[in-house]
Amino acid sequence: MFRSDLPSPASVRPPTQLSRRSLLRGIGGGLVGATLLGATPLLSACGSDSSSGGGDAKELTFWNFYGPNPDGNPQSKWFVNLVDTWNKNNDVKIKLHYLPVTEYLGGTALQTAFSSGKGPDIFIISPGDFLRYYNGGVLTDLTPHLGADAISDFSDGVLDTRKVNDKVYGLPMEVEPLAMYYSVDAFEKAGLSEGDLPKTWDALLDVAGKLTNPKRFGVMFETAPGYYQNFTWYPFMWMGGASAIPENGKPGFNTEAVHKALGLWQDAVKSGAAPKKTKAEGGGNLPAHLGAGYCAMQQSGIWSVSQMETDAKNVKYGVFPLPVPAVGTYTTDMGGWAFVANAKGGNPKAAAKFIAWALGSTDADGVERMRQWNTVVKTNIPARTSVKDAATKAGAFEKPALKVFMEQVAPGGRGEPRYTPEVYKAISDAIQATMLNGANPAQAAADAAGKIDTFLKGYKGAPIL
Amino acid sequence: MTVVQRQSPGRTARPGDAPRSGPARGSLAGRRRREALAGYAFVAPDLLGLLVFVGLPMALALGVSLYEADGFGGYTFVGLDNFRLMASDDQLWQSLRVTGTYVVAFVPLCFVVSLGLALLVRDHFPGVSGVRAALFAPNVISLVVVGIVWQFLLIDKQGMLSNVLRPVGLGDVSFLGSPGLAMVTYILISVWFFMGYNMLILLGGLKDIPREYTEAAMIDGASSWQRFRHITWPMLRPTSFFVVVNSMVGAVTGLQAFDLVYVLTRGGPANSTSTVVFYIYQQAFGFNHYGYASALTTVVVAFLVVTTGIMFVATRGGRFHAE
Numbered sequence: 001m002f003r004s005d006l007p008s009p010a011s012v013r014p015p016t017q018l019s020r021r022s023l024l025r026g027i028g029g030g031l032v033g034a035t036l037l038g039a040t041p042l043l044s045a046c047g048s049d050s051s052s053g054g055g056d057a058k059e060l061t062f063w064n065f066y067g068p069n070p071d072g073n074p075q076s077k078w079f080v081n082l083v084d085t086w087n088k089n090n091d092v093k094i095k096l097h098y099l100p101v102t103e104y105l106g107g108t109a110l111q112t113a114f115s116s117g118k119g120p121d122i123f124i125i126s127p128g129d130f131l132r133y134y135n136g137g138v139l140t141d142l143t144p145h146l147g148a149d150a151i152s153d154f155s156d157g158v159l160d161t162r163k164v165n166d167k168v169y170g171l172p173m174e175v176e177p178l179a180m181y182y183s184v185d186a187f188e189k190a191g192l193s194e195g196d197l198p199k200t201w202d203a204l205l206d207v208a209g210k211l212t213n214p215k216r217f218g219v220m221f222e223t224a225p226g227y228y229q230n231f232t233w234y235p236f237m238w239m240g241g242a243s244a245i246p247e248n249g250k251p252g253f254n255t256e257a258v259h260k261a262l263g264l265w266q267d268a269v270k271s272g273a274a275p276k277k278t279k280a281e282g283g284g285n286l287p288a289h290l291g292a293g294y295c296a297m298q299q300s301g302i303w304s305v306s307q308m309e310t311d312a313k314n315v316k317y318g319v320f321p322l323p324v325p326a327v328g329t330y331t332t333d334m335g336g337w338a339f340v341a342n343a344k345g346g347n348p349k350a351a352a353k354f355i356a357w358a359l360g361s362t363d364a365d366g367v368e369r370m371r372q373w374n375t376v377v378k379t380n381i382p383a384r385t386s387v388k389d390a391a392t393k394a395g396a397f398e399k400p401a402l403k404v405f406m407e408q409v410a411p412g413g414r415g416e417p418r419y420t421p422e423v424y425k426a427i428s429d430a431i432q433a434t435m436l437n438g439a440n441p442a443q444a445a446a447d448a449a450g451k452i453d454t455f456l457k458g459y460k461g462a463p464i465l
Numbered sequence: 466m467t468v469v470q471r472q473s474p475g476r477t478a479r480p481g482d483a484p485r486s487g488p489a490r491g492s493l494a495g496r497r498r499r500e501a502l503a504g505y506a507f508v509a510p511d512l513l514g515l516l517v518f519v520g521l522p523m524a525l526a527l528g529v530s531l532y533e534a535d536g537f538g539g540y541t542f543v544g545l546d547n548f549r550l551m552a553s554d555d556q557l558w559q560s561l562r563v564t565g566t567y568v569v570a571f572v573p574l575c576f577v578v579s580l581g582l583a584l585l586v587r588d589h590f591p592g593v594s595g596v597r598a599a600l601f602a603p604n605v606i607s608l609v610v611v612g613i614v615w616q617f618l619l620i621d622k623q624g625m626l627s628n629v630l631r632p633v634g635l636g637d638v639s640f641l642g643s644p645g646l647a648m649v650t651y652i653l654i655s656v657w658f659f660m661g662y663n664m665l666i667l668l669g670g671l672k673d674i675p676r677e678y679t680e681a682a683m684i685d686g687a688s689s690w691q692r693f694r695h696i697t698w699p700m701l702r703p704t705s706f707f708v709v710v711n712s713m714v715g716a717v718t719g720l721q722a723f724d725l726v727y728v729l730t731r732g733g734p735a736n737s738t739s740t741v742v743f744y745i746y747q748q749a750f751g752f753n754h755y756g757y758a759s760a761l762t763t764v765v766v767a768f769l770v771v772t773t774g775i776m777f778v779a780t781r782g783g784r785f786h787a788e
Contacts, residue, residue, distance in 0.1 A: 106727075106731075108750045111536060111750045111753070114536060114537055115536045115537075115538075115755065119537075132753060136537035136539075136753065138537050214622065214631065214636055215622055215623060223642060223733075223734070224730075224733060225731055225732060225733040225734075226731060272637065275621045275622070275639070275642065276621060276641075276642025276643060276734065277620075277621050277641045277642030277734075279620055280613060280616045280617065293623075294623060421751055421753070425747075425751070429735075429736065432733055432735040433735045436642060436643070436644060436733065436734035436735050437644050439735075
């Protein structure tokens, strides 16, 4: 069984709920004995804990994994410039706090900061983490600081997973669709051409087999359990019309489409065409795998275009959309990070204002700022129509790889879902069991569906999309 | 006339000792009190550190285990629900199986290898210091670095080990990507890391065994195995006991139970290396179930206290009958 019987953090809190500080105060005040016996509720009143938010702090911290990075890369510089520009014109100053990406995504720093009531005022999250923070009551409504023109400027569906009851709680910086990359050299050496690029799952396995040799895998999917692996697997689930949770009258996770999607990755590994373990850099790093000859085809996101430009300039590669099943419709997963403001921070209003200005300004400076981020210092699909138009006008999508992303990969794509950690974990276990432990896909899907259903019965948080 | 003082067992009369009667008794008591105070003063910094950094967090964890704590400052009292939940949490049982397998394999294997190495480097030979230092060397490196280096060596198809094994048809073996093999790899890397440390402790124990015993046995014609079986092994028991207890506690809650797992496999593939400590970490920092994670921690600590307690009682603190 999954750990979901207790009230989830998402549950609506009863009025008698205690704050962290009051709990500690109670324990520290000699109430430990009573607490342990459960006989005396800790009723010490909440103090003027800064974690309750709503203050007027003049300096706000902004945690991120871009800048100021000691190596001073262009993305880091963009963040530094963004904050400098804001600080020059505003009384409330923003202070960047950089964390290496591995620590930000896989470490405990962010969560520990919130647990101790010292969460950052501004931070960035992916849709996969949205519900954890929203249901924890720490996300600020950004809507009052966004004009109607700013909201309508965001492309269709981009804001969906950042909204609750039509209020926007996170503003996306980018859209990052997933596709397949291939090594031109590997194809040529195997006697394959562009015409052999696989369009179906069967063709993918067939071509991958031809590209596999003693020192190279034919195709690579993420192998490490985690949010990223789930993110990369979802498109295969969606293509057959399935969903992780029951929605729009459709059944939940235990469907034939899910069995097939689990089976695809299992077959790729079983046949020896796909690795059981990616390198330490992770499956989202193209230069470390495809660029280093570890595999001939690799699933990754649009960010890998800039990775290759920086770290594997001499490797010839191409991009093609994810292959589709025999019966199914093409789609892909469109990731991307968003700025959010801590509702319990020092000055949530100013933090929200900063985010709206940084990512939502519709004036020329605002559009140019986002064009720089999406197509100059990084490679993304812009989340806003005006930025996309400006970038297109500037010729940003004329590079072959980006052209494929714009014209073939992104159309038909779907926003990264915002599943709760419990739903994510159930799916992750199913992927891992089938891909790497030879489990029967139908059985693994049934097990996961059972866990998800149990969890959903007690779930009271924001809608899971 | 010589005054012969009656001594308490185990104590030898010293020139400065005062008679145990009359006014001198007071000064002896005072001296003992001062010695006791000095002893406590020496122990105090450690005791304080243990209380603040171990005792207090344990008490707080016990308190938090009775709450549903969401990680954002909200606490809801749920009594013993977090403890009740464990019985039906199959992922917890899976992680306990992983930890159990690891302990059962790692502790004896590491002990045997360490003891073997200690016996090898016990006697002097040219370069023995260098060999001892080389065997201990992994311990000076962070386990995170160790994990990264081994991950690099074990890359599928392209890693050093795959290249070495390719001629014998094992170039496609995935040491960290196959569930069964990942656990074996994890155990072997742990043994490689800790064997030098345990070797040094056992070496200290071996050096404490008087050579006269061995020499006498040799004169009597005892074989190497007989000398080990009847002299070395019994006299090494207290040291062995320490090594085994230390290894067991480390295997359940030590750095290798988290750091190495996190870097090498993230608990995968298919939860095959998800130890109980890694599971607790996931519950706390992955799912924001801080109350449940605290309850799990409390149970694991209680289990270790009881287990080591039983071992101490059964072996009289590692002295056994030989003492």
